[in-house]
Amino acid sequence: MQATSTVLPHLKHAEHSEAPGGFWRTYVFSTDHKVIGIQYGLTALCFLLLGFFLILTMRWQIAHPGEPVPVVGWFLEKVLGSPASKGVMSPDLYNMFGAMHGTIMVFLAIVPLAVGAFGNYLIPLMIGANDMAFPRLNMMSYQLYFLGGVVMLASFLIPGGAAQAGWTSYSPLATVIPTDGQTFWLIGMILLITSSLLGSVNIITTIVQLRAPGMTWMRLPFFVWAQLVASFLLLLAFPPLEAAGILQLMDKVAGTSFFLPTGLAVGGATANISGGGSPLLWQHLFWFLAHPEVYVLILPALGIVAEILSNNIRKPLWGYRTMVYAVLTLGFLSFLVWAHHMYLTGMGTRISTFFQTTTIIISIPSVILLTCLLISLWGGSIRINTPMLFALAFLPMFGIGGLTGLPLGFAASDIQLHDTYYVIGHFHYVVAPGTIFALFAGIYYWFPKLTGRRMNEFWGRVHFWCSLLFMNAVFMPMFAQGFAGMLRRMSDGGLSYSTRVAPGVEGTLSDFILGLNNYILWAAVGLGLAQIPFIVNLFRSIWRGEPVRDDNPWQSTTLEWQTPTPPPHGNFLRPPSVHRWAYAYGPRADGTDYLPQSVPESALSGQATRS
Amino acid sequence: MEIAYTVQPRPDTGVYNAKLGMWLFLASEVMLFGGLFSAYVFLRMGAPPDTWPHGWLSVPLGTLNTLLLAASAVTTLLAWAACKARRFDRFKLHLGLTLILGTIFLGIKGYEYRDKWLHYEVQLKDGRIADGHLVRARTTAETVVLHGRYVADRRELLDGRRKHGPHEELVIPRDQIVRMQNYAPRHNTFMAIYFALTGLHGLHVLGGLVVFAYLWGPGSRLWHVDPEHFTNRVEVAGLFWHFVDLVWIFLFPVLYLT
Amino acid sequence: MKEALSKEDVYRAAVVRCRTVLLVVAAVTLCMVGAAYAPLAEPGLRTGLILAAAGFNAFLVAGHLMHLLQERNVIYSLLAFTVLFFAALMGLCIWAHGDTPAPGGV
Structure with a gap:
C-alpha cells in the first residue's frame, strides 16, 4: 500500500478543514467514499498484477513442463520452498497457482476494482450525493476485503501451501486434500463475501436514498443502473456461497460430511467419515453465486463503456431506456441459469432443458445492450482518445466472448467443450479484453477527476494497441486447443496426451496444438510488457501529467464533472439539482454540444432547449 | 458534512x-x-429411505x-x-x-x-451398540460408563420418538470398544x-x-x-x-x- | 397535553396488538407440537401441517412485529425479488435432485 501515499497528496490541498485530521484518519481509516474508492482501486490493481504474475509462471510450466521458470524461479523457490525446488513448478504448485489465479482475479481484483473502486468513487458523485449512505460501513467493507486478501496471500506461505482445488473448490477434492490451504481459502472467502455484502447494502441504499433533487430513475447515468443491478446480484447471490463456505469449512475442520458421499475412498482407503453428503450440493450453491458473479464482472464494465462512449460520440446514447430494462432483465435472469455449468454432472433431461432455455434467453438482453452501444456509434462525431479506444475495443471483444458462450449453453455441444481450453478462451474474452479493457478505459477517463492531470495520450495508445494485439494472441488459440480436446487443468499442458505418446489414438493432441502453448506463452509475456507503459504512465501522470484547465475536461454532462478537481470532502460546493437526463449531447444553438445535467432550464437564457 | x-x-x-x-x-x-x-x-x-433420524x-x-x-x-x-x-x-x-x-x-x-456432546454411541466388539450419556464421574482409563441402553442395530437408534427400553448404567471396558463417537457434527x-x-x-x-x-x-x-x-x-x-x-x-x- | 395523550394511546394499542400476536403465536406453536405427535397416517400431511403452522407464525411475526403489513413499496419490491430467488434456489435444487437419473440405468 505504499502507493496510497503517492496519489493522495493531491487530495490533500482539496481537503476542507472539516475533514477529520491526521494522516491515519484521512488516508488509512478514512470514511470518505473517494479515499475508500482509491484504496480499493490500488489494492485491486496490485492483486490484478499478482494474478497475472501467477498465470505467467503457469504459462511457462504449460509450455515447458518441468523446466525451471526463468527470471523468477529462484524467487519462487525462496518464498514457497519445496513445491518450487530448483525453480521448477511442481504439479502441486501449479494447482495452487491455478486455484489462486482464479480466486484473486475474480474476488480480489476485478470485482473490487469494478464495484469497490469505480462504484465507490463515482456513484455518490454521479447521483449528486455528498458521500455514501453509511460511510463507516464503507470503511469496514474495505477493511474486510483487505483482510480477506491478506488471508489469501498468507495461505501461500503456510506448510502445504495455498488451496489447490481450483477457484471452484469442488468437493470432495477440496475437502480431502490434506493441507490447510483450503481452510485459509474458505476463511478468506467468508471475509470477502461479508465485505461484498456490506458494500452492496451501502451502494443500493445510496442509489435509492441519496439521489439529488431531480435525479429521477430515468435520469440516472447508465453506469449507476449497472452498479445497482450488480450490487443486487452481490447482495442476493453471494449468501448461498457463504452458506456453502461455512459447510465446507465444517467438512474441513469439524469432520462433517455435507459434501462427502457415503463410501468415499481417498487414496484407495475408505475415508473415516459419516458420509451421506452430496457433492452436487456444493456445485449448486457455488454456481448459484458464481453465475451471477459473471454479470457482476460485466455490468460495471458495460456501465463504464456506456459513459465513455456517449461522451465521445457527442450524441445521446441510443436506446437508454431499452438498456435499462435489458440490464434489469439480465440481472433477474442471471439467477436462473446457474446449472449450465453442471450439464456433465448427470442431471436429468428436463432440468437440463430448463437451464438451456434460460441460458439462451439471457443472451437476448446481453445482445440488446451490446447492440444499443453499437448503434449509438452511428452518426456520432466520434472523438478518438485512449479511453474511447479501450471502450470501442470492448465491443467486439465482449462480442466474441459472448458469442463463443452460446455453444457452452447447449448441453449437446457442451459435452465436447466442457472443461477444455475453449471454456478458458470464452470467459477470458469476456473478462480480460472485455471487462479489464473497460476498467482501463475508466481509469484513463476519470483520472483527471482524481488528480487534476491527464494521463499521457501517446503511451496510453501504445498500451492500448499492444494490449489489444497480445490479448487476442493469448486467447484466440485457446479456442483451437479446446476444440482439439485439451483439458484446462493439466500441469504439463497436455503433453501426456500428445500423439507422440499415444500415436493414432483418437483425441490425442497434435504437435501443432501443443505448439500453440509456447506461442501463447510469448504472447502472454508480451501482454505483461505492454502493461509497463500503463503502470509508468499511471504513476508519472500523478505528478507530471498535463494539468487540466477545466473541471470538466471531457465536456461531459454527468454530475461528477460538476465538482472541484479533485472533489473535496463532501463533494459538491453547492448541493446539485438535476434538470435532465444524462445524455444531453448534440449540437446546440450556443455552439456547444452538451448540456450538463445540473444546468437549470432558467439558466439557458431563452435559448431553444433541445435534449 | x-x-x-x-x-x-x-x-x-x-x-x-x-x-x-x-x-x-x-x-x-x-x-x-x-x-x-x-x-x-x-x-x-x-x-436413503429410513436413514434420516x-x-x-x-x-x-x-x-x-x-x-x-x-x-x-x-x-x-x-x-x-x-x-x-x-x-x-x-x-x-x-x-x-x-x-x-x-x-x-x-x-x-x-x-x-x-x-x-455428552451423548455417545459406542460400537462394541460383540456387535452390540451402547447408546447413552457419558457418566463422567465414573468413567476411568479402563472403563467407560454410559447412562443408556444397548441396541443390536444402529437403525434402532434412528427414531427417538418410538418407545424403547429403560435406560440403565452401562459399564463398558475400553478394550471392548471398536469405535466411540459422540453426537457432534461429524x-x-x-x-x-x-x-x-x-x-x-x-x-x-x-x-x-x-x-x-x-x-x-x-x-x-x-x-x-x-x-x-x-x-x-x-x-x-x-x-x-x-x-x-x-x-x-x-x-x-x-x-x-x- | 393532547399530543402526549395520543402517543400514550398509540403505545397502548401496540401493547394490545403485541399481546394478541404473542398469544396466537404461542397457541399455534402448541398446535404444531400437537400435530407432530398426532396419530396421522400420512407423514407428508403431518409435515405439511407443521410447515403451514410455521408459515402462519412467520406471517404473524413478519406482518405485525416487523410492520410488513404497512410497509413501503421499495421494501415490498426488494422482498418480492428475494422471495423469488429464494424459491428459485430451493425449487430448482429440488427439481434437479428429483430429475437426476439413477446411476447405471435409465
Missing part, C-alpha cells in the same frame, strides 16, 4: 437510510439461511425456546413503541426483558449442545446440519444481544441528544431481532418436529 435521510425518511421512498439498509441486509440473510435450508432439504432428500432433539426445550424468542420479539417491539411514546423508562424495561429472554434462549441452546448429516443451522442462528442471537446491550447501556446516551435517531436505531435493531425469531420459527419445526 451531513448525510441526508439518516433520521427523517426520504419523501419519495418513505424510508430512512438505515431502515432500507437493514432490509437489504435481511434480504441477504434470507438467502444465507435459504442456502442452508436448501442444503438441509438436499441432504434429507438424498438420504427423527426425534433426536428435545421437543419441550425447543417449544420453550420458541415461546421465549417470540416473547422477546414482542418486548423488542414494545421497547420501540415506548421510544415512540417518548417513555424512556418503559424502553429500558422492555429492552431489558429482551436481553434476559435472549440470554435464557442461548442458555437453553447451550444446555442442548452440551447434552449432545456424527451424521443430521447432526451436522443441526449444528450448522442452530449454530449460525445462535451467532445471530448473540449478535443481536450485543447490539441490544449496547443500545440499553452506553448507546442510550443518544436518547438525550436525538431521541428520533435513537428510536430509529431501536427499530432497525428490532427488525434484525424479529428476523432472527423468524428463522427460529422455521428451524424449530424443521429440526425438532419433522
